[in-house]
Amino acid sequence: MGRAILAAISLFVLMMEPLSVRAESAPDVQISRVEINYEGTQAMINKERIESFIKSAQNELEQDILRFWLSYCRDNGNGGFIGRMSNDMTIVKDAPKGLVLNARILWTFSTAYRFEKNDEYLEMAKRSFDYMMRYFWDKQFGGGYWMLDHTGKAVDDSKELYGQSFLIYGLSEYYLATGDSAALEKAKELFYLIEKHCHDDANKGYFETFHRNWSAAEKARLATGDAREKKTMNTHLHLLEAYTNLYRAWKDQKLRTRLEELIEVFQKHIINKETFHFNMFFDEQWHSTKDTVSFGHDIEGSWLLCEAAEVLGDEHTTKQVQTLALKMAQAVYEQGFDADGSLFYEAEGGHITNAHKDWWAQAEAVIGLINAYQLSEQEHFFKAAQRCWSFIQEHIIDSEHGEWLWEATSSGRSEATFKVSEWKAPYHSGRACIEVVKRLQKIGK
Numbered sequence: 001m002g003r004a005i006l007a008a009i010s011l012f013v014l015m016m017e018p019l020s021v022r023a024e025s026a027p028d029v030q031i032s033r034v035e036i037n038y039e040g041t042q043a044m045i046n047k048e049r050i051e052s053f054i055k056s057a058q059n060e061l062e063q064d065i066l067r068f069w070l071s072y073c074r075d076n077g078n079g080g081f082i083g084r085m086s087n088d089m090t091i092v093k094d095a096p097k098g099l100v101l102n103a104r105i106l107w108t109f110s111t112a113y114r115f116e117k118n119d120e121y122l123e124m125a126k127r128s129f130d131y132m133m134r135y136f137w138d139k140q141f142g143g144g145y146w147m148l149d150h151t152g153k154a155v156d157d158s159k160e161l162y163g164q165s166f167l168i169y170g171l172s173e174y175y176l177a178t179g180d181s182a183a184l185e186k187a188k189e190l191f192y193l194i195e196k197h198c199h200d201d202a203n204k205g206y207f208e209t210f211h212r213n214w215s216a217a218e219k220a221r222l223a224t225g226d227a228r229e230k231k232t233m234n235t236h237l238h239l240l241e242a243y244t245n246l247y248r249a250w251k252d253q254k255l256r257t258r259l260e261e262l263i264e265v266f267q268k269h270i271i272n273k274e275t276f277h278f279n280m281f282f283d284e285q286w287h288s289t290k291d292t293v294s295f296g297h298d299i300e301g302s303w304l305l306c307e308a309a310e311v312l313g314d315e316h317t318t319k320q321v322q323t324l325a326l327k328m329a330q331a332v333y334e335q336g337f338d339a340d341g342s343l344f345y346e347a348e349g350g351h352i353t354n355a356h357k358d359w360w361a362q363a364e365a366v367i368g369l370i371n372a373y374q375l376s377e378q379e380h381f382f383k384a385a386q387r388c389w390s391f392i393q394e395h396i397i398d399s400e401h402g403e404w405l406w407e408a409t410s411s412g413r414s415e416a417t418f419k420v421s422e423w424k425a426p427y428h429s430g431r432a433c434i435e436v437v438k439r440l441q442k443i444g445k
Contacts (some may be wrong), residue, residue: 044162050444069404080131085420097148098422099163106170108426111175157212162235168242189283231282244308276331293347295336296361299368302328329372341387357408
């Protein structure tokens with residue numbers, strides 16, 4: 001049976017249950033302060049619905065996402081992987097190769113191999129690890145270059161903490177998948193470099209952008225342009241997931257202390273206790289500089305914070321984080337979803353300012369909503385996850401060529417962006433499928 005037919009059947013099954021998501025579709029809709037009420041209906045989800053969801057996610061992972069990268073994304077001329085591919089499958093042969101893309105490939109195929117012992121996944125993970133150690137790793141100063149040209153020559157040798165975080169994430173996952181001690185040693189080396197050069201000993205958290213020799217750059221690469229912005233939520237979120245994964249592999253006391261500190265930074269500075277959204281951009285002393293809401297990051301962060309606390313194993317911290325995560329998920333549920341079940345991109349000043357439906361935000365919404373259901377047994381979270389997954393199948397998955405499109409807009413699918421690029425990898429989509437399967441298998445027991 002073909003992939004498109006299986007997707008259609010899965011979509012039909014998921015849509016059999018009527019799903020009700022409170023959503024505002026107009027870009028100028030006002031967003032009110034969140035009021036949390038957990039006295040609603042608690043219900044165990046029908047086992048057939050769970051099994052259908054699992055089969056749909058597993059099929060998408062194996063037959064679409066991973067198969068696409070296995071079939072089309074190796075760079076057989078220059079090594080490693082291609083840097084860009086357009087939606088019509090045209091490979092940009094001289095495209096640069098980004099650290100984020102390649103570290104995410106390393107993580108994805110390493111975790112896929114841990115999930116299913118498929119030797120093809122192991123070969124892809126090894127290919128990624130070997131290429132990164134040969135070309136991306138700075139043999140003089142340590143860490144990973146931000147960008148290479150298509151031949152493997154560094155064209156941007158800066159050290160951006162966002163990229164280094166994904167390098168740790170990938171290296172630690174490769175070690176967990178293979179037991180290759182060389183990967184763990186590089187992850188440890190990078191941890192020590194980050195702690196030496198990037199940590200803000202005065203205010204906690206981390207500075208983000210550095211020159212090749214780890215001397216500080218003027219401003220954070222991911223900031224909005226305001227010179228006051230030295231720190232961003234986004235970088236700290238991905239450092240949190242990197243340190244969480246590294247702690248799985250390496251129970252180091254200093255690493256544990258820094259992971260505890262990152263959770264504290266989110267609790268004290270990054271989560272807005274009035275709205276239960278993330279503050280996004282900060283000066284050195286953690287003063288928020290922008291009133292921007294990123295729904296995808298909110299829902300992603302809600303489950304990543306839970307994961308970090310669970311890996312630490314501290315019961316008190318875990319309960320605190322889970323309480324905040326539920327409030328964050330409820331805020332996104334009430335304010336961030338369109339009538340079709342998809343997640344809006346951004347809001348500001350109480351209004352939707354970006355109504356696009358990017359692939360990564362939809363992927364993270366599915367995980368975050370299921371996580372919220374696991375914590376609360378509130379059925380509306382599960383239904384919203386199903387509805388978002390149905391939107392992904394109908395509007396984001398490329399049923400003609402494979403993989404996921406960058407976004408869906410109010411006017412339909414966008415043809416203006418790349419399917420593979422410095423920022424477009426199998427990480428969000430692949431992780432969503434794996435998390436759906438693992439979490440729903442637990443729920444279904």
